[in-house]
Amino acid sequence: MWRFIWRYLLGISLLLGAQVTAPPTAVSAELSEIEARGRLIVAVKDNRYPLGYRDAAGELNGFEIEIARRLARDLLGDETAIEFRSVNNVDRINLVVDGDVDIAIAAITVTSQRQRIASFSEPYYLDGTGFITTTTQINTLNDLSLGRIAVLADSSTLAHVRYQLPTANVVPVASYGEAIAKLDNAQVDAFAGDVSLLTGWQQQNSHYRLLDEVISVEPVAIAIPKGTQYSDLRRAVNDALRQWDDEGWLQDRATYWGLP
Numbered sequence: 001m002w003r004f005i006w007r008y009l010l011g012i013s014l015l016l017g018a019q020v021t022a023p024p025t026a027v028s029a030e031l032s033e034i035e036a037r038g039r040l041i042v043a044v045k046d047n048r049y050p051l052g053y054r055d056a057a058g059e060l061n062g063f064e065i066e067i068a069r070r071l072a073r074d075l076l077g078d079e080t081a082i083e084f085r086s087v088n089n090v091d092r093i094n095l096v097v098d099g100d101v102d103i104a105i106a107a108i109t110v111t112s113q114r115q116r117i118a119s120f121s122e123p124y125y126l127d128g129t130g131f132i133t134t135t136t137q138i139n140t141l142n143d144l145s146l147g148r149i150a151v152l153a154d155s156s157t158l159a160h161v162r163y164q165l166p167t168a169n170v171v172p173v174a175s176y177g178e179a180i181a182k183l184d185n186a187q188v189d190a191f192a193g194d195v196s197l198l199t200g201w202q203q204q205n206s207h208y209r210l211l212d213e214v215i216s217v218e219p220v221a222i223a224i225p226k227g228t229q230y231s232d233l234r235r236a237v238n239d240a241l242r243q244w245d246d247e248g249w250l251q252d253r254a255t256y257w258g259l260p
Contacts, residue, residue, distance in 0.1 A: 040071065040076060040102055043085045043096065045064065048107055049203070063259060102225075103233075105222050118225065121221045126218070128218055129192055132190060145165060148187070150191040157192050161215070
């Protein structure tokens with residue numbers, strides 16, 4: 001199912017004129033080098049529940065962590081043959097381009113800008129822009145038409161919110177922490193962000209309510225170095241994702257982690 005949706009979205013992107021340019025020279029490992037090394041190096045999030053986070057024992061866990069471990073098993077025959085590198089949002093793609101990691105499985109949505117410098121697998125999840133609130137008076141998008149909506153400054157979410165809710169009062173915030181503070185202090189009526197992120201907030205704090213409406217659909221995929229020399233790696237990753245999709249494993253794990 002995922003791969004058919006992905007092809008549809010990719011076709012729309014190409015029709016809209018998304019350009020992909022040649023990548024800079026990188027020193028990333030090819031599949032044969034990864035196999036010879038016997039270890040897959042993966043950039044992941046460690047603070048984004050339920051995709052990737054550290055549990056009470058300090059161990060990495062989450063939907064994307066499970067994906068990384070199964071990929072290590074499929075590529076190298078051992079799910080423990082993996083080295084995790086925790087990464088912030090800014091460096092997710094850069095670490096792949098610079099060859100510091102083999103791949104990144106770190107809540108990365110595929111955009112035309114990112115496709116200019118890195119390659120991507122088929123998606124393993126479809127995310128989107130949603131809304132979370134703390135007030136029972138807000139249940140639909142119409143209830144937010146004149147509301148105060150916090151959005152991360154300079155994020156792609158800004159454009160989605162302004163297009164869908166042109167009369168709303170958009171309040172840019174510098175961080176998720178600032179968004180939570182404004183929500184908790186009733187300085188805004190809602191926060192707009194990735195549904196996967198907001199689902200985690202709701203799971204960890206029942207005070208938050210996630211609205212049903214989603215105003216965008218964005219594929220989340222594995223970032224892979226760009227270039228023909230990485231074709232074997234990209235093919236192996238896509239073959240694994242297709243098999244997991246056919247098995248129903250991806251949907252099963254997404255459901256387990258409470259992802260819509």
